[in-house]
Amino acid sequence: MASNEEGSSVEPTPPVQVVYCQVCSFPVEYCEFGSSLTRCKEWLQKTDQQLYDKYYSEEALQAKIGTLSLEAQEKLEKETAKKEAKAEAKAETALKKKMASQVTIKRIERNKRKHVTSIHGLENFDVDLKKAAKFFAQKFATGASVTKNPQGLDEIVVQGDVSGEIVEMIEDGVGLLKNVPKDNVVEVEEKSKK
Secondary structure, X not given: OOOOOOOOOOOOOOOOOOOEOOOXXXXXXXXHHOOOHHHHHHHHHHHXXXXXXXXXXXXXXXXXXXXXXXXXXXXXXXXXXXXXXXXXXXXXXXHHHHHHXXXXXXXXXXXXXXXXXXXXXXXXXXXXXXXXXXXXXXXXXXXXXXXXXXXXOEEEEEEOOOHHHHXXXXXXXOHHHHHOOHHHEEEEEEOOOO
């Protein structure tokens, strides 16, 4: 192991503090490569005016653009506008899909007096199915699990007839179910086939 000479004392360099954008999760100097540059700029201007001036003030932008030709500048502006429009359209279609999807709560008869409640469609509203199954199991003091239904989709199966209580929990926005709109809930009763 080599040791430092006694006469020279080298100061260790402190670690670099990197600020990450809360919109695109890139470091702020790389936000321009993301798909939401205008929202990133707005966020940075609100949170850290000094960094905003460093990267997006008129002088900084002119210094960056000064190295590009006019054609390259126009092309860059078009690409940025196209990326942002595409990202907005994608977010809008995701929101439409989310609002169009439904949560189906089925009451399935097992035997004469035994029932099982099946819930599917919660994953469309950003509900973690395993956590929801555990929540239902604790709430109703029954068994609850995540299984695949015949269509191949994940669903939560709760032992017992608790469909009414689950609908009430969704309407009240209890716990994990606060993001599920009550208009998208459908209650179905299924009889066992003999």
